[in-house]
Amino acid sequence: MSAPLDLDQLRTFIAIIECGSFTRAAEEVGRTQSAVSMQMRRLEERIARPLFTKNGRGNRLTEDGERLLDHARKLIRLSNETIAAFDAESLTGMVRIGVPDDYAERYMPDIIARFAKTNPHVELFIVCESSRDLAARIERNELDIAVVTHNPRSRPSSRVIRTEPLYWVGSLNHHAHEETPVSLAVGRHDCTWRRLACSALDSVGRAYRIPFTSWSSTVVASAVLAGLAVSLLPESALRPGMRVLSAADGFPSLAPVQIGMMRRPGAPAELIDALGEHIVASLDDLADPRLSSEPGTLQRASRSRAGHLPATW
Known part of the structure; x- marks a missing residue:
C-alpha cells in the first residue's frame, strides 16, 4: 500500500455519505453516476477493503467504510488548510461573532480552530451573551454573525441550522428530581427556556421553586x-454525570430546540458565508453525548442535520 490515496476519490466518497446516495453525490461533484461508481471501485481496490454493502435498494457503509470516513475527512481538511496557508488571495479582515455560553462551551473551540486553520488571516472577535442580547447587538450592527436559540416570533431573521432534543436533567449521584417542590436552576425571568420549564411543570401540576437563576x-x-x-x-x-429525566420521573416531554444563525445586513458576504459554513460543519460533526450507562441516563441522542446554508444566505 505504497501508492498515495486519491483526494478526488476521497471527496467523492465523503459526498456519497453526506448526500445519501451515489446519484446525488454525482450531481454534487459534477460527475456521472458511472464515474462515481468507478471512483469507489478504485478506492476499494486501493485499500483492499469493501466500503459499501447492499441495504435493500441502497447501500450502507461497512465497518471499514466507517473507519475510512474519519480518515478521509481529516485528509481533505488538512489539504484545504494547506492550500489556504499558501493562498495569497485568502480571506482577510475581522468578524464579530456572538454565541450563547451554553452553546459556546460545547462547540466554539472546534469552530475557532477549524476556521483559523483555513483562514489564518481572519481575526475573530467573540461575544458570549444570551440569545436576546445577541439579537439586539446584531440589530445595532455590533456583531456580524450570531448563533442563537431560534425564535420565529422574536427573531424571525434567524435561519435554523440545527434541531436537537431538549431534556430535563438532574444529577446522576443525587436525587433533587424527587423533591417536592422540585428546585430549578434556570435563566433570568425573560429566558425562553425558563418560561418553558415553568409552563411544562404547571401543565402536569408539579410543584417547583427557583433558587438558582443565571x-x-x-x-x-x-x-x-x-x-x-x-x-x-x-x-x-x-455533560457526563447528568441524569436525563422523563415522564416516569414526573417531568413532561419537551419540544426540540432549534439553533439559528443571524447575520448583520451589509456584513462582508464572503467572510460571513465562510464562517457560516464552518459553524454548520462543526455542528454536524458533534459527537453524540456519551453519558452514564445507569438507567434513566442518555446513551445516544439523535440529532437533525439542517444541511448546508442556502446559496442566498
Whole structure:
C-alpha cells in the first residue's frame, strides 16, 4: 500500500455519505453516476477493503467504510488548510461573532480552530451573551454573525441550522428530581427556556421553586451536578454525570430546540458565508453525548442535520 490515496476519490466518497446516495453525490461533484461508481471501485481496490454493502435498494457503509470516513475527512481538511496557508488571495479582515455560553462551551473551540486553520488571516472577535442580547447587538450592527436559540416570533431573521432534543436533567449521584417542590436552576425571568420549564411543570401540576437563576450555563450545570437543582438543557450542553429525566420521573416531554444563525445586513458576504459554513460543519460533526450507562441516563441522542446554508444566505 505504497501508492498515495486519491483526494478526488476521497471527496467523492465523503459526498456519497453526506448526500445519501451515489446519484446525488454525482450531481454534487459534477460527475456521472458511472464515474462515481468507478471512483469507489478504485478506492476499494486501493485499500483492499469493501466500503459499501447492499441495504435493500441502497447501500450502507461497512465497518471499514466507517473507519475510512474519519480518515478521509481529516485528509481533505488538512489539504484545504494547506492550500489556504499558501493562498495569497485568502480571506482577510475581522468578524464579530456572538454565541450563547451554553452553546459556546460545547462547540466554539472546534469552530475557532477549524476556521483559523483555513483562514489564518481572519481575526475573530467573540461575544458570549444570551440569545436576546445577541439579537439586539446584531440589530445595532455590533456583531456580524450570531448563533442563537431560534425564535420565529422574536427573531424571525434567524435561519435554523440545527434541531436537537431538549431534556430535563438532574444529577446522576443525587436525587433533587424527587423533591417536592422540585428546585430549578434556570435563566433570568425573560429566558425562553425558563418560561418553558415553568409552563411544562404547571401543565402536569408539579410543584417547583427557583433558587438558582443565571445566564451562565456553567453555573446552571454546576447546580445540577451538585445535586442542588434540576434544569433543562439541549443535547449539545449535556455533560457526563447528568441524569436525563422523563415522564416516569414526573417531568413532561419537551419540544426540540432549534439553533439559528443571524447575520448583520451589509456584513462582508464572503467572510460571513465562510464562517457560516464552518459553524454548520462543526455542528454536524458533534459527537453524540456519551453519558452514564445507569438507567434513566442518555446513551445516544439523535440529532437533525439542517444541511448546508442556502446559496442566498
